[in-house]
Amino acid sequence: MIPQSEAIVLNDVPCTSIVPNANTLRWKTHLCLMKKRTFLKLASTAGAGLLIAPLASCGTGGQSSQADRPVVKGMKPKPFLFEQEPLGFGFDALEPAIDAATMEIHFGKHHAGYVNKLNKALGAADGAFDGLSLTELLQTIKPEDTALRNNGGGHYNHTLYWRTLQPGGATEPEGELKAELEATFGSLEAFKAAFASAGAKRFGSGWAWLIRNGQGQLEVMSTPNQDNPLMTNIAETSGSPLLGMDVWEHAYYLNYQNRRTAYIDAFMSLVNWDVVAANAVQGQPA
Ligand code: MN
Numbered sequence: 178m179i180p181q182s183e184a185i186v187l188n189d190v191p192c193t194s195i196v197p198n199a200n201t202l203r204w205k206t207h208l209c210l211m212k213k214r215t216f217l218k219l220a221s222t223a224g225a226g227l228l229i230a231p232l233a234s235c236g237t238g239g240q241s242s243q244a245d246r247p248v249v250k251g252m253k254p255k256p257f258l259f260e261q262e263p264l265g266f267g268f269d270a271l272e273p274a275i276d277a278a279t280m281e282i283h284f285g286k287h288h289a290g291y292v293n294k295l296n297k298a299l300g301a302a303d304g305a306f307d308g309l310s311l312t313e314l315l316q317t318i319k320p321e322d323t324a325l326r327n328n329g330g331g332h333y334n335h336t337l338y339w340r341t342l343q344p345g346g347a348t349e350p351e352g353e354l355k356a357e358l359e360a361t362f363g364s365l366e367a368f369k370a371a372f373a374s375a376g377a378k379r380f381g382s383g384w385a386w387l388i389r390n391g392q393g394q395l396e397v398m399s400t401p402n403q404d405n406p407l408m409t410n411i412a413e414t415s416g417s418p419l420l421g422m423d424v425w426e427h428a429y430y431l432n433y434q435n436r437r438t439a440y441i442d443a444f445m446s447l448v449n450w451d452v453v454a455a456n457a458v459q460g461q462p463a
Contacts, residue, residue, distance in 0.1 A: 258296045259311065261288060262336055270344035274443035276432045284339065287427050291331030291403070298324035315407040326411065330403035334384055337421045343449035354454040361395045368397070372422070373441045375399040382425040388416030389457065395419075419456040420448065 264284055269277035299306055306314055306325070311333050318325045350358055350365060362368035368387075375397050376385035383401040390396045398406065398414045409415040422444050429440035 258299070259292055259332055261292055261332075262339070264339055266344050271342060271447055274446050275342075275429075279427075279429065279431045282431075283427060284335075287425075288331070288335040288339075291328045291335065294324060295328035295332050298328055312407055315405050316409055318408065319410050326408065327403050330405045330408065333405055333407070334403055334421055334423065337418060338423050341420055341449055341452050342444075342447045343452075344447075347446050347448045348450045350450045350454070352454065354450065354457050357395055357457070362397075369445060371397045372420075373438070373445065376422050376424045376441050376444075377438050379424050385422040385424060386416075386418055387420040387453070388414070388418050390414060390416040395457075399424075417456075420453045 261284075264280075267277075268280040268284070271280060302325070306317065309317060311329065314325065314329050315333060318329065320326070349355075355365065358365055358368045362371060372385055372387060376399065379385060379399045379401070381401065383399055383404070385399045386397065386406055388396050388398060388406045396414065396416060398412075398416075400406065400412055404411055405421075406412050406414060406416045406418055422441065424437060424441070429437065429443075433440045433443075
């Protein structure tokens, strides 16, 4: 079985994957975050001679078409490929705050496009980044790795975004996260104002973030385009994302036109703070 801690790490990008169940020797679908070496370790315990799914199907993602083509253990694995995690709710589930048409285009066109272009960029990299989780990829790339920067960031950022949105309205921060937000920003209201301001002031396209920075402290920041605070060679401030808010016009223009602040209010009305709290605990060091 996959250790629970590896199966639900919220601060990396999981995927639907197919891994062998050592007990039943049947294929079992998991949401997981395995890295290649983890997969190999698990696969090696599943029995000699067992057919295993290609590594492309796990950890950093995989194309279902490849997952359908198992390879014999010991063969050189296929290159890692990434895939979108299924949206956990319908396109219309966030209405009226975020409309169904925006969701369908945002998830089905924009995010999907980043994933496809990321996979193409990895294919063109001659294996230089094979085996890295998405987090590791973002931590590794340099400013000039343009396609990986834009599309790797786009994939990570949107996956975090979808997982943080909650149909039916936001919860409120509680417990340790609430106390930490209050200690860092003065009050929850002050934090929310700082976060909203980071999104409103981001010129052009980009993201507002709540991160845990390299000193272990909560911090609000923003990045341009699809940059991400895990990009230690790129971001002005690096850290581990807890919450990310997309302020690209494609996230809101159909419904809100130029009223970005109205969209920001809508976004904040949908945040699942239980997910943010889990990211705060399990987040990776910068
Ligand atoms: Mn977007």
